[in-house]
Amino acid sequence: MLWDAVSWSFADQIASLFELSEPSAALLAGDTTPEAFFATLRKTGALNDAVSFLALALPRRAAIAWGRDCIAHTVRQAKLSREDIVASAAVSAWLDDPSDERRWTAHDAAGAAGFASPEALLAMAVFVSGGSISPPGTPTPVPAAPELTGRLAGGAVLLAAVRVPPQLIADAKSAFLDRGVEYATGAAQP
Numbered sequence: 001m002l003w004d005a006v007s008w009s010f011a012d013q014i015a016s017l018f019e020l021s022e023p024s025a026a027l028l029a030g031d032t033t034p035e036a037f038f039a040t041l042r043k044t045g046a047l048n049d050a051v052s053f054l055a056l057a058l059p060r061r062a063a064i065a066w067g068r069d070c071i072a073h074t075v076r077q078a079k080l081s082r083e084d085i086v087a088s089a090a091v092s093a094w095l096d097d098p099s100d101e102r103r104w105t106a107h108d109a110a111g112a113a114g115f116a117s118p119e120a121l122l123a124m125a126v127f128v129s130g131g132s133i134s135p136p137g138t139p140t141p142v143p144a145a146p147e148l149t150g151r152l153a154g155g156a157v158l159l160a161a162v163r164v165p166p167q168l169i170a171d172a173k174s175a176f177l178d179r180g181v182e183y184a185t186g187a188a189q190p
Helices: 011-015 034-043 047-057 060-072 082-096 100-112 118-127 148-161 166-185
Strands: none
Touching: 011 034, 011 047, 034 047, 034 166, 047 060, 047 148, 047 166, 060 082, 060 118, 060 148, 060 166, 082 100, 082 118, 100 118, 118 148, 148 166
């Protein structure tokens, strides 16, 4: 399936934004499409690389929506703190209305949650998804590095996957990747 929601033409453009494992890096050819390289990562069992690759390939808002969906599937296995619940709500609120005010609310929620849970990582992904990361009123806006949203969203997905029993982690990652492909193809919308 074509990744209609992904603007990248070549897999190496995405792979340059993070460090692939050595075996996965050896599989990368310069003219490989993102879809083809992703399929290779999955076929070889490089699920962590596949999650990171997909999170960076997706548009920022789609990567965050994907992360929210994955986290929602593991909430029952986790004992969420009040702060994690607030961070999760901040992500959902921003997805409903991606305003700068809600982006800053997500930032504050991520900090209150200690940047330690999938919910907090995803809230931080919201914060770095656009706009300035410098405090309000700062004369010069400071944008976040463009790959930070994908890196944080991918980290949130991977961290959510380890909430399930160990024997189910690979299955969880595979299910998460299936859902991410729905965002990549445009079948799912943020």
